[in-house]
Amino acid sequence: MDTGDSAALPTNSPVTSFKVFENISSRDLIADAVKIRETVFVVEQNVPADLELDEYDFTAIHVIMYVDNQPAGNGRIVLKDDDKWYIGRVAILKEFRGKSYGKVLMQEITKVAQEKGLKEVFIHAQIQVVPFYERLGWKSFGEEFEEAGIVHKHMSIELGA
Numbered sequence: 585m586d587t588g589d590s591a592a593l594p595t596n597s598p599v600t601s602f603k604v605f606e607n608i609s610s611r612d613l614i615a616d617a618v619k620i621r622e623t624v625f626v627v628e629q630n631v632p633a634d635l636e637l638d639e640y641d642f643t644a645i646h647v648i649m650y651v652d653n654q655p656a657g658n659g660r661i662v663l664k665d666d667d668k669w670y671i672g673r674v675a676i677l678k679e680f681r682g683k684s685y686g687k688v689l690m691q692e693i694t695k696v697a698q699e700k701g702l703k704e705v706f707i708h709a710q711i712q713v714v715p716f717y718e719r720l721g722w723k724s725f726g727e728e729f730e731e732a733g734i735v736h737k738h739m740s741i742e743l744g745a
Contacts, residue, residue, distance in 0.1 A: 601650045601653075602647055603647075607642070608646070609642070614648065616650075617658040617660075621675055623677060644662040645700065656677055658675055659689060661700075668704075668705075669697065669702050674686075674693070676689065687720065694743060703743055704740055706738065707740070708729075710734055710735070710736055720741070722740065724739045725740065
């Protein structure tokens with residue numbers, strides 16, 4: 585997945601805004617995120633649709649990024665069965681890639697996690713974007729593994745107080 589990482593956003597960049605949703609009762613509330621995820625993961629990366637939407641959608645903290653009021657990217661924070669918090673489903677639509685929006689989105693998601701009092705979060709990073717996360721301060725650990733037919737790496741980051 586291309587996260588849209590590059591240099592800092594130019595000063596004449598389009599306006600970027602975010603919506604955050606928690607403990608949703610219906611996926612209709614995160615329709616923009618669902619569309620982004622289906623486009624990036626199901627259509628572009630051939631992830632089976634039945635794997636993309638899951639039970640964590642209802643308990644996750646969803647962060648949706650808008651550029652000039654257009655949905656551009658999203659991610660979510662979930663508490664998994666191992667009692668660890670994970671950032672996942674991070675996606676940037678193709679037309680917004682290569683413009684630093686991946687970095688902007690990840691900064692917002694980690695800010696939301698920090699505001700929730702989280703001290704450390706984890707991610708299953710697709711292998712091709714591990715360098716992107718490393719530039720943001722994430723550390724990889726463990727062996728590579730396959731998830732939804734894509735090679736991933738475990739990563740974590742400690743959040744400031």
